[in-house]
Amino acid sequence: MSALSYYVALISWRRARRHGVTTYRRLLLPQPYALDLPGVGAASTLIKVADPTSGTAVGVVHGRDTDLMSVTTLLAPGGSLMAPTSTVRGAVRTWGDVLAGMSTDEQIKGASVTVQITPGAGEALADDVKKRVDPSAPQLAKSTITELVGTTPRATASVAAWMTVTVDPNATVNPPTDLADKVGEALRVVDSLDLSGTGTDVHRRCTDVDVRRLVRSAYDPSVFHEHPDRFVDLSWGECGPVAADDGWTAFAHDGAVSVSYVLQEMPRRVIPYSVLLPLLSPGRFQRRITLSYKVLDPEQGEAVLEREISNAENRADATAQVKGRAKYSQKADFERANKAAAAAAQGAQVVDWTLTATATATRPEDLDAARQDLERAVKATRGIRLRPAYGAQGPAFATGLPVGYNPLVS
Known part of the structure; x- marks a missing residue:
């Protein structure tokens, strides 16, 4: 931005x-x-x-x-x-x-x-383990799992x-x-x-x-x-x-x-x-991770890739005229755009996507x-x-x- x-x-x-x-x-x-x-x-x-x-x-x-x-x-x-x-x-x-x-x-x-990952206080884990414990299991195993449930309540979450x-x-x-x-x-x-x-x-x-x-x-x-x-x-x-x-x-x-x-x-x-x-x-707070997709049709995808190639080439040429050579990152962008265009020419689809992450706290402080x-x-x-x-x-x-x-x- x-x-x-x-x-x-x-x-x-x-x-x-x-x-x-x-x-x-x-x-x-x-x-x-x-x-x-x-x-x-x-x-x-x-x-x-x-x-x-x-x-x-x-x-x-x-x-x-x-x-x-x-x-x-x-x-x-x-x-x-x-x-x-x-x-x-x-x-x-x-x-x-x-x-x-x-x-x-x-x-x-x-x-x-x-x-969406909502942290739990441990009750769900304790209830689930209680149902699964075998009464005939060794005492050491039962005491170990009981101690584990009691000391790691924040490790549970509802997904x-x-x-x-x-x-x-x-x-x-x-x-x-x-x-x-x-x-x-x-x-x-x-x-x-x-x-x-x-x-x-x-x-x-x-x-x-x-x-x-x-x-x-x-x-x-x-x-x-x-x-x-x-x-x-x-x-x-x-x-x-x-x-x-x-x-x-x-x-x-x-x-x-x-x-x-x-x-x-x-x-x-x-x-x-x-x-x-x-x-x-x-984590400590409720978290929501979202991947949003918009798949472009072949004609739109080809136009986007051609525009990316032109933009990468123009940026590299402009930098080369000022500093004598293009940046390595600009050269890499140009190579990646060409590889993507080659993949699209062989039938791959172009996807516009974004990632959004939200964390929610139950108290303003x-x-x-x-x-x-x-x-x-x-x-x-x-x-x-x-x-x-x-x-x-x-x-x-x-x-x-x-x-x-x-x-x-x-």
């Missing part, structure tokens, strides 16, 4: 704050806005539909301003650290095939994969993963005319995606209760462990916060405060598949500690560079939630 862009964003944000746009109060707003979510989720609405294939309810989020549909799937990711390297590479290739399949479907506008696919049901030869047909078309498109072999298992499509629970527990982490029946009667507007303040470097919502970082630069070296492990490891905890995890990745989402904490917070918002989809 250049200094000019930074100060333009700062001035725009201050103007918005002066007009009260960055402040949300649900109970004080007149109807019908009292029933809307804040910020980027204001134009969304939740629709409960019956899936004819499974007979269960499915929650579909409809964007009233864009007419896009978002369907969320609960995932059960498998561990890869102890898996053979060949298995992991095969899963990565399969995921690449899934993204390539998205590029050939004009109705799929984007997708995002979110992993939830989901994938949200944004679909344009109207991008077809015969676009549906009513809302019911649009929802059915969106479900048909999402059902065509096959995630088998990608290293994760599909748990189920998110029901309307699942969507309400994910959104409500993000704005109010104190209800994360509540029974699902508590969210059945919530309206879509009630899933959001009662009050929220979108600050320059933090987002306050109900009784919690969050800080979000966005991708600035990936490492210039080859990275291992475990590069995100520090970000996905349990813990905000600095949550920010430090997140920054340490980012540094532990050894190469991935993230920066605070200046003036966009609210949208960055909502990126990982199933509210129909994808920063790469206009």
